[in-house]
Amino acid sequence: MADLLITRGKIGTMDGQRRFIEDGAIAVEGNRIVAIGPTSEVTAAHQAARTIDASGKVVLPGFICTHGHMAATLSHNMPVDFSKFTKFTDMMEMWWWPQVEDQTLADDIYWATKFAAARMLKSGTTTIGDMLEAPSALPGALDHQARACDEAGIRAVLAFEATERTSKRLGQLAMEENRRFVLERNRPEARVTGRFACHTAYTAPPEMLRAARHYADETHAGLFIHVAEFPPFLTVERWGKPDPQVLEEAGFLGPDVLTIHCIHLTDADIDLWAQHDVKVAHTPMSNMLGGIGVAKIPQMLAKGITVGLGHDCFFTLEILEVMRAAYLLHKVAPTPNPANMIFFQALEMATINGAKALNLEREIGSLEVGKKADILITEDKCPTPVNAGTWMWYAVHDLSSADIQTVIVDGRVVVDDRQLTTMDEEEARRKSQEQAWALWKRAGVV
Ligand SMILES: [Zn+2]
The missing domain is CATH 3.20.20.140 (Metal-dependent hydrolases)
Known part of the structure; x- marks a missing residue:
């Protein structure tokens, strides 16, 4: 049994063939990708504790x-x-x-x-x-x-x-x-x-x-x-x-x-x-x-x-x-x-x-079976179709950071519907500002 399934997404793999899967799914077990392919095939072979429906979304490597x-x-x-x-x-x-x-x-x-x-x-x-x-x-x-x-x-x-x-x-x-x-x-x-x-x-x-x-x-x-x-x-x-x-x-x-x-x-x-x-x-x-x-x-x-x-x-x-x-x-x-x-x-x-x-190409950088599950799910806000012929253009020309909805690192959902699951972002911002002001004072700048 997998831990996480991402289904019905448009997957841009960045694998050796730069494969694009129109209605694709990814199964994650622990921190690794154990299956990637058409949604029907992956879901027939894998069940998971959590499934993310990526319909209308684009899935990319982190x-x-x-x-x-x-x-x-x-x-x-x-x-x-x-x-x-x-x-x-x-x-x-x-x-x-x-x-x-x-x-x-x-x-x-x-x-x-x-x-x-x-x-x-x-x-x-x-x-x-x-x-x-x-x-x-x-x-x-x-x-x-x-x-x-x-x-x-x-x-x-x-x-x-x-x-x-x-x-x-x-x-x-x-x-x-x-x-x-x-x-x-x-x-x-x-x-x-x-x-x-x-x-x-x-x-x-x-x-x-x-x-x-x-x-x-x-x-x-x-x-x-x-x-x-x-x-x-x-x-x-x-x-x-x-x-x-x-x-x-x-x-x-x-x-x-x-x-x-x-x-x-x-x-x-x-x-x-x-x-x-x-x-x-x-x-x-x-x-x-x-x-x-x-x-x-x-x-x-x-x-x-x-x-x-x-x-x-x-x-x-x-x-x-x-x-x-x-x-x-x-x-x-x-x-x-x-x-x-x-x-x-x-x-x-x-x-x-x-x-x-970083000499980490066996572990990350593309979505492939055996690699670590570092995955982005983005909202498709592109004015033209994102498909096998256009997805890499989309990622470079149209994708905005604000469209990134879900982020998975090492098999763990760390950003869920644009919210960090791991830490208090506002606390980090507040503390960062306090530390910066104290550092600038020590440096004699303020
Ligand atoms: Zn440097």
Whole structure:
């Protein structure tokens, strides 16, 4: 007997054939999909404790955000004078590091994550890859974040961002934090797991990169790192060569590495990425917000590089907005050509390629038997028919976060008729505002 049946929906699977089932059903047992197909066939073979009638609705795999900093949602709208930042490094050195990262404490992490998870779940994001930046909350920082994710019901891959920006000691503490967390959390059926993360090649010295690679090999946990968010002058100043060469020489690059931003990669760097099967987290909206450029995503896709999407938590927490931004941006940049980004490529980045970017494609990213049950049920508010020929267009052009009615993560209904079943959303919003105000005060901004 199954635990949950979804019947009579229009199912867009995102499986290998990008199959669409007109009158489809999904049976879920525990946290996995055990059957998917025509409603008549699935219901003949499966009964369940709960059945959701998805008549007139569209069923899709949960969206995947491959890069964010959930704790940093407390910096949204922080009243800082941006006119004094004339370049990206000013913003980091004068604002981000001293007034956000270094001021973030345990309760900030917990409530910001809880708020972010709620907002993401309700807008269809079922998995987040996150890099925590909060050296003042070490050790134990990841536990506050994991507790919030556990309670909210979101799937998460968490890592603490190791850096020697302020001291060697904090760098070591961060590495230990990741190692402890990965060893505690990475179990086959875990919903919240860990990774190793280094901030950048200019703030993490080669020995740290080598150590992170060693731990990732030892635990099979994978690696996160920001790369080429701005031209590599800092890395060249420090190590005599740009980030890609530093990373290659440290043995860091590989198919288990998710590199974030990748704006200022040369053609040779892109070839190097393809050669090592390095993955990319594309964050078009935060890149635009920081005025730092446009990644050569069409060129990367043409080379077969796996690209997922990230909202970075700096601005919106809704991945549909980021998907649409990426879809439109690359039609005009780096070179104007409407064929640079096709609708299905945008949807792939938000689903199956996001899963590949996190090395989770065997578990999530599409609706298939054996995969984890991370499922969205959306109201069909499209002005034209949603069918086998149009459903991927619909998801990219017409679907709004407000149409997402039911969200299932790991077989559990976490959003039921637009209400979170796992947590008190209003409490998280209220506490998040309180924590933000206290943090801004500590930072001397208000
Ligand atoms: Zn980031």
